[in-house]
Amino acid sequence: MIIGIDHIIYNSDGKKNNFLSKKIYQKIFKIRKKNHPEKNKFLLYNNKDHDLTFFKPKNKLPSIEITNYKKFGNKVDVIVHRKNNIIINTNSVKKEKKFLEGILKIKIRKNNFPFKSIFDDKKYNFQLKKKFFNKYYLDNVGCVAICFVAVNLKQISKELLKHKIECSKIFNFVINRIKLKILLIRSEGNVIYEILEFTK
Numbered sequence: 301m302i303i304g305i306d307h308i309i310y311n312s313d314g315k316k317n318n319f320l321s322k323k324i325y326q327k328i329f330k331i332r333k334k335n336h337p338e339k340n341k342f343l344l345y346n347n348k349d350h351d352l353t354f355f356k357p358k359n360k361l362p363s364i365e366i367t368n369y370k371k372f373g374n375k376v377d378v379i380v381h382r383k384n385n386i387i388i389n390t391n392s393v394k395k396e397k398k399f400l401e402g403i404l405k406i407k408i409r410k411n412n413f414p415f416k417s418i419f420d421d422k423k424y425n426f427q428l429k430k431k432f433f434n435k436y437y438l439d440n441v442g443c444v445a446i447c448f449v450a451v452n453l454k455q456i457s458k459e460l461l462k463h464k465i466e467c468s469k470i471f472n473f474v475i476n477r478i479k480l481k482i483l484l485i486r487s488e489g490n491v492i493y494e495i496l497e498f499t500k
Contacts, residue, residue: 309365332349377442378444
């Protein structure tokens, strides 16, 4: 079950990132982390590690994670994020809706739909748009993924395997002393999602 959005993931080309307003976003931490082997199928290059900078807003906007890999691919615009409005560009709107409703259990009526993040009491508006992309990866430059928060991550993993949707195995990850379980997914519409579950 998805209970909210934890953050949106931007991958940088290493140049100065000045698109986040210091009046709105506060840098929480910056660290270098090794890439878990389960992440390899979601990377274009054999990057052993990456820099990660995490920003939290001073209001109800989404948190932002900026990553930076030594080697990176060309720019993609799969996710377009303007405040709390999030556009998901997908190769197939029909397949994306089926994935979001069937696997992640997110209620969708039309291609535009509201989403309440119970996890942090934030409200979003999503829009699904058809836009063809070749297969892209987390080390392509641009807004590459949305990170959802879930409970019962094992059940989501079972559903993915049942429907033969590309995904990693669930793996453990510790960041800034917070213990997580993480699952990476590529939907049938060619969109990457990160799903995390907090552990004790």
